[in-house]
Amino acid sequence: MSTTASATPSEESSPTTASATDDEPVASKEARLATYLRERAEAGDMYFKSKFIADDVNLSSKEIGALIVKLQESVEDLSIERWSYTGATTWRVERTV
Numbered sequence: 001m002s003t004t005a006s007a008t009p010s011e012e013s014s015p016t017t018a019s020a021t022d023d024e025p026v027a028s029k030e031a032r033l034a035t036y037l038r039e040r041a042e043a044g045d046m047y048f049k050s051k052f053i054a055d056d057v058n059l060s061s062k063e064i065g066a067l068i069v070k071l072q073e074s075v076e077d078l079s080i081e082r083w084s085y086t087g088a089t090t091w092r093v094e095r096t097v
Helices: 017-021 028-039 052-059 061-074
Strands: 044-048 077-086 087-095
Touching: 028 044, 028 052, 028 061, 028 077, 028 087, 044 052, 052 061, 061 077
Parallel strands: none
Antiparallel strands: 044 087, 077 087
16 A cells, blocks of 8 residues: 655645745845835834735845845935844834935
8 A cells, every 4th residue: 555645735835935036136125125114114113023024025034134234224214223122123113314
């Protein structure tokens, strides 16, 4: 008697956010994330964890974590600071102009 394993829904391969954007230039990813943060911080301070906005910006939470550090130094119209850490980093963003 032969047994074959079939993939359960959780085991089936599905496209991941990271693989969908692997070929995209980093500058494009940075610009997309910066635009998203500007729009969200328009009404005031914004607090977020990368895993909760990953789908909104079509990036993995790991990519967001790496990009947000770059944006802290390169985007002059946003103030981005590491606000707290409870299970994952919470970031605080506000418009400066």
